[in-house]
Amino acid sequence: MSARQVELIELAESLIENFGLEAFSLGNLAKKANIRTPSLYKHFSSLMELEHIIISRGFLRFAKDLNHVIETAASDSDEDNIAALAAAYRAHALAHPQIYRLMTERPLDRALLIPGSELAAMDALLQYFDETPEQHDRARAAWAAAHGLVSLEISGRFPPGANIAGAWGVFIEAFSR
């Protein structure tokens, strides 16, 4: 990937976060880059390709954040560990809410993803739980619950007074061994 490509990708990422996922278009990206729309095709073959590069980068960054927590915050208390993982999940999603939406809301064209990127984030979670098939169910349920919590928060579904931290507390308790 050329330096110019990376520049444009990062510009696209900031476009998405600052103006919303719906503002993600070649026209808006070109405006931000001070070039014309057709010039972008010298760097990316299509919008879909660029989109899946951004999604892949999102997965890899997410995996990095989660793995960092798993490696550094290994406490004796399982509840503390789950709490740290949960906090990292929420913090990451709320730091990049629009790219999180891009990563999760629609089916993927997996052929366009950077190989291994999608699994990287999930592996961080699977690795925390045991590796038996039964624990895979547990890991997936925990993943889904965390995803549900952040996705409802991002789309503004909790009522104004809702104690979101309290709901996360229930989650942590439910998934501690």
Next chain:
Amino acid sequence: MSARQVELIELAESLIENFGLEAFSLGNLAKKANIRTPSLYKHFSSLMELEHIIISRGFLRFAKDLNHVIETAASDSDEDNIAALAAAYRAHALAHPQIYRLMTERPLDRALLIPGSELAAMDALLQYFDETPEQHDRARAAWAAAHGLVSLEISGRFPPGANIAGAWGVFIEAFSR
């Protein structure tokens, strides 16, 4: 709401479910109704208005389904009750996946909703749990977990061999008292 309006709304709902949320546009709706696009403005003041009518109807239908389960399937076993509620949640979302997406993926313009419709579905869940503030956290965590499970399933995020029912089993166990 006139009979013609209801006809067009139902046509829009079937358009969304049969061709995907992305196909929801006035042009496509007009085609399905065999009229011209501008004619739709005699029935709805804007696309946003129509969209929020469909969302409101989705909330009310969801509430109806969940309440039906709560009223009829009241077993002595709490786990059975949660399981029935979970099954109803999943069945509803998978029966109307595209409208479920419309209902949950983006922030709402609540002024355009049918009053009370958004709370109706949530009230079905809150009512199942106790009504103390602590149990609200529990109800919201359960709601989020169920939402996460269906939303990941709809967007094709579980790997091909994943035991989705197994993950729901973990959910049911975790939220039984």
Next chain:
DNA sequence: GTCTATAGTGGGATAGAC
């Protein structure tokens, strides 16, 4: 690597006749 020019499609919305 950027440009201009252009094609083709689709979108939401309004005015005014019937």
Next chain:
DNA sequence: GTCTATCCCACTATAGAC
């Protein structure tokens, strides 16, 4: 309640000059 005509906008994408 439907139509035609129209507007203006946005979008992805290609061809070819520089």
